[in-house]
Amino acid sequence: DTGVSQDPRHKITKRGQNVTFRCDPISEHNRLYWYRQTLGQGPEFLTYFQNEAQLEKSRLLSDRFSAERPKGSFSTLEIQRTEQGDSAMYLCASSPDRAVNTIYFGEGSWLTVV
């Protein structure tokens, strides 16, 4: 069990570029979550998958954001036409169905839009 893995850990991009983050959950964890955290704030929920099904999306997830989990294993979060306001830490978390209150977080992916 290597924990929740996120890649890249840091990304600097120019405004208007697209970026993609990857999350590998703990193996056999059916549930996968994405959160966004800005400096000095608590994480905010973005979206949630149970296996490959995306069950909920926050209103924070504008049409420039898309998340996938095609085979129910790893997930990607893509941000198109990045804006400076997208600068944040993007956190991935996972949990098993049998213990939904046991949620493990990855180390996060820092995005800086310049």
Add this chain to the structure above:
Amino acid sequence: AQTVTQSQPEMSVQEAETVTLSCTYDTSESNYYLFWYKQPPSRQMILVIRQEAYKQQNATENRFSVNFQKAAKSFSLKISDSQLGDTAMYFCAFMKTQGAQKLVFGQGTRLTINP
């Protein structure tokens, strides 16, 4: 919608002292989970302790314990014999047991343990 409030942006204590972090929440749910997460400067969110609302007994994990007051919707974290490694941001979080099981976080409390 559920909300979580942490009224102490920053706290600072001396090593070996006991410190209590406050958290209140608002919900109409009767059953739910409450959590305290720690986020050290390395940034990875680590689960410290969790409580299920239907359990009256307060959760305890070694030096960490909670005071869960369901009627008052209060969920404070007590850290005994504080250590330098306890220095971190601490987040209180809420999750429903039914429906969308997502964490709702408070704003956090920055705790500094001084030598």
